[in-house]
Amino acid sequence: MTFILPHIEQLSTYVLGEHPPDGSSVLKLNQNESPYPPAQLVLETLRTIGEESIRRYPDTACGELRAALSHRHNVKEEQVFCGNGSSEIISLIIKVFVGPGRCIAIPDPSFSLYHSVAASYQAASIRIPLRDDYTIDTDLLIRSEADVLVLVNPNAPTGRLLPLVEVEQIVSQFRGLVVIDEAYMDFATPGSSALPLAQRYENVLILRTFSKAYALCGARVGYCIARKQLISALEKGKDIYNINAISQRLAEAALRAQTYTDRTIAATKLTRDAFSAELEQLEFEVLPSHTNFVLCTPPSGPEKYTARELYQELIKRNIYVRHFEHPRLSDKLRISIGTDEEMRLVTTALSELLN
Numbered sequence: 001m002t003f004i005l006p007h008i009e010q011l012s013t014y015v016l017g018e019h020p021p022d023g024s025s026v027l028k029l030n031q032n033e034s035p036y037p038p039a040q041l042v043l044e045t046l047r048t049i050g051e052e053s054i055r056r057y058p059d060t061a062c063g064e065l066r067a068a069l070s071h072r073h074n075v076k077e078e079q080v081f082c083g084n085g086s087s088e089i090i091s092l093i094i095k096v097f098v099g100p101g102r103c104i105a106i107p108d109p110s111f112s113l114y115h116s117v118a119a120s121y122q123a124a125s126i127r128i129p130l131r132d133d134y135t136i137d138t139d140l141l142i143r144s145e146a147d148v149l150v151l152v153n154p155n156a157p158t159g160r161l162l163p164l165v166e167v168e169q170i171v172s173q174f175r176g177l178v179v180i181d182e183a184y185m186d187f188a189t190p191g192s193s194a195l196p197l198a199q200r201y202e203n204v205l206i207l208r209t210f211s212k213a214y215a216l217c218g219a220r221v222g223y224c225i226a227r228k229q230l231i232s233a234l235e236k237g238k239d240i241y242n243i244n245a246i247s248q249r250l251a252e253a254a255l256r257a258q259t260y261t262d263r264t265i266a267a268t269k270l271t272r273d274a275f276s277a278e279l280e281q282l283e284f285e286v287l288p289s290h291t292n293f294v295l296c297t298p299p300s301g302p303e304k305y306t307a308r309e310l311y312q313e314l315i316k317r318n319i320y321v322r323h324f325e326h327p328r329l330s331d332k333l334r335i336s337i338g339t340d341e342e343m344r345l346v347t348t349a350l351s352e353l354l355n
Helices: 040-048 051-055 063-073 085-098 113-120 138-143 164-173 195-200 228-237 245-256 258-281 307-316 340-354
Strands: 080-083 103-108 124-129 148-152 177-181 204-209 222-226 293-297 333-336
Touching: 040 245, 051 245, 063 080, 063 222, 063 245, 080 085, 080 228, 085 103, 085 113, 085 148, 085 177, 085 204, 085 222, 085 228, 103 113, 113 124, 124 138, 138 164, 148 164, 164 177, 164 195, 195 204, 195 222, 222 228, 245 258, 258 293, 258 340, 307 333, 307 340
Parallel strands: 103 124, 103 148, 148 177, 177 204
Antiparallel strands: 080 222, 204 222, 293 333
C-alpha cells in the first residue's frame, strides 16, 4: 500500500552539485555561487534586523521589494512578482500556465529543473536539441507543439547567449507563453536582456534571481516581470507568505548597493575570460561563456583523464566542480568562476593532473 501519487513515485530527484561536508576547507566551484560576499549594506541590514521581523508575518505582497525592482527595471509594480527563489516561480509557472496534460518545450541540454517540475504537475516536456556548436535552434523551438516555451538565456549549463534579435523572433512567432530565464544575464553583454520585450509582447515572462550576481543564494529571492494579467495569475497560485521578512529586506538592500554588485560582476567577467584563455592553453575546448561559469572539454587521448576522472581527481584535491551524465555533457566539466586566486588554484591542479 502506498500513499504517494503514482506520477510522483516515478519521478527522479533533481540532481544538485555535490555539497562538501559542513566546516570542510574546500574550493566550491560547482553551483555558480558568487565568490564575493554580499554588499556591505546587505550585511549591515542583516545586523540591524530586530525581533519584530521574526515575530510578525512578512508583507505577503513584498511591497517595498516590488517597488525597488520596478524602479530598477523601469516597469510598473503590478508587472513584478517576487518568489522564494526563481525555483518557486518555475513551479508556479508550470502550475498556473501549464498543468496536467499540456507541455513545455525547452532547448536540450538546458536547466533540467524545468523537466522535473513539469513531470511533478503531470505536464510533458519536449526537448529541442541544441545545434552541434551548442547554439539554440530557434526554428525548431518556434515549430514545437508546446503550450509554453522555456528559454534559459544565457543558457545553463552551456553558457552561450542567444542574441536579442533571435529572442524576439521566437517571441513574435510562437503562439504560446515564452518564459525567458535570465538567471545569468548580469554576466552577459550589456543590452542582451529581453526585458524590453515584456513591455511590447503579452506572451513574455522574464525570470531573474538574486542568487548569482547579488550573492544571496541563501536568502532565496527570485522575481519575474511580465504583463499585469500574468503576474495576477501567479499571485493567485502562490503560497500566502512565500518570502520571509528577512530575505525581503536583504534583497532591497542589495538593490540599493547596485554599484558594488556592478563591480563584482565586472571582476567576475574579467576572471572568467582570463580563466578561459588559461584552459585553452591547457588544450581544453571552452564554449564562449556569458555567465559566471565555463563549460569545457578536457583534452582527449589514450593517456588522458576523462572528464569524470578529472572531476574525481579534483575532489581529492578539495576542488569541487560539476560533471553531468547527460549524453552531450558527459565529456565536459562545468566550472564556476571564483576569485583570481581561486582560479589559479584550479589551473595549477589541472596542469599537474594533465602533465
